[in-house]
Amino acid sequence: MHAAIVTGVSRGLGEALAAALLARSAYVLGVGRRSSAKLAGPRYRFVECDLARPAAIAAAVLPALRELAGLQLSAVTLVNNAAVATPLGLAGQLDIAAADEAFATNVTAPLALTDLFLRSFDASLERRVLNISSGAAQTAIAGSAVYCMSKAALEMLTKAIAADHGEPHFRCIALRPGIFETGMQALLRAQDPETFPSAALFRGFKDSGALKDPEAVAGRIVERLIAGPVEHGRVYDHTEL
Ligand SMILES: NC(=O)c1ccc[n+]([C@@H]2O[C@H](COP(=O)([O-])OP(=O)(O)OC[C@H]3O[C@@H](n4cnc5c(N)ncnc54)[C@H](OP(=O)(O)O)[C@@H]3O)[C@@H](O)[C@H]2O)c1
Known part of the structure; x- marks a missing residue:
């Protein structure tokens, strides 16, 4: 019996990952500010938690992790998916309070959840943590320093x-x-190029049909990186899915 904890399940890739896992008969614990109605069902549970406040995560999530640990699981996976792309803008015009919240959501929350995950599940079951990064961890995008730094x-x-x-x-x-x-x-391509010069890059992704369907991406992630064998410590690229 497999269980997965997925952050940011209200929409986008996190919602698609949770749906793909439920379709494979896994138990899913969604964590975030809100859930998605599409995920409701007997093997789905949601814990409300603002990941921009990492110090509050343990109190919100630990009871649900303890419940999962009591289920006689064979494998459990934590998917740190939730993230924000804001604040956007060139250095010299940044909102540092928003940068603080972004690092909390994109970095400190995954650290806190990984720590709680390792406390809650011992080596009697197969444990996996999958962190959803971005090409921005390696390639700087103008106007997106906070996001690039957080993914690195x-x-x-x-x-x-x-x-x-x-x-x-x-x-x-x-x-x-x-x-x-x-x-x-959608948020990135809607920006004013004056404040976010990379807006044209994101409009080009849409106009050229380069954007994949999140359900298809989620399906490949579940098959290849959650259910399949993986190399410990490795950063995978989408071309390997
Ligand atoms: N889309 C792409 O092309 C792309 C490319 C490379 C990497 N990624 C990565 O893929 C992952 C998913 O991205 P996406 O495109 O699906 O993003 P998205 O559509 O913007 O969804 C982000 C999810 O994160 C949640 N979230 C944001 N801030 C939160 C907070 N403070 N507390 C709890 N939940 C919060 C959102 O919940 P709310 O509804 O509460 O806001 C939402 O469920 C991210 O890690 C992103 O960096 C995306």
């Missing part, structure tokens, strides 16, 4: 956790999932 930190978090905790019953990996049509893409 998430990839180092993946490697650091793999250094802390070895195999054989634990795997921690990251994925640069490619580009797919979600609210995040």
